[in-house]
């Protein structure tokens with residue numbers, strides 16, 4: 806099964822799970838996080854607030870993922886993951902970003918989901934260089950598909966043309982038709 810690239814608003818997708826690029830508090834923010842909370846309605850924030858804090862203000866550490874319902878969204882679940890803030894590439898950013906993709910897919914599998922859509926995690930205010938992030942998204946999702954017999958439809962959502970191009974380039978570099 807190939808990795809799909811789709812350009813548009815992730816909140817419109819009727820997939821089993823959309824992934825949210827959240828922050829460690831899981832209490833909402835700007836960018837795709839704000840869009841998901843607005844479209845889902847207040848039930849989403851209420852459920853996030855009920856998730857346990859591991860330490861003050863941290864419900865989901867960077868590189869990890871938590872599942873909630875999707876409320877008014879057409880998707881069935883929201884998987885909240887926290888991408889790394891880009892500093893200089895020397896602070897484990899690639900491994901943390903890879904974890905976001907891999908652990909989201911593992912959680913989707915454990916919930917018996919068959920389709921998942923990812924935004925470009927860390928590529929907004931967290932400042933991850935776009936092409937490097939696209940390469941990680943493509944590498945991890947392809948590796949996951951190749952190592953799992955159970956089919957999972959994986960959509961990489963690009964909110965703008967530059968992101969769509971980065972995904973297409975990364976897929977071509979990995980030998981996949983974009």
Ligand code: ADP
Nearest residue numbers: 814815826836837840925927928929930931964
């Ligand atoms: P981060 O804090 O992880 O950088 P952002 O939300 O700032 O998260 O940006 C992540 C990516 O999500 C960016 O590429 C941004 O363009 C994209 N984005 C913003 N809104 C949406 C949306 N409604 N649907 C899909 N992608 C979105």
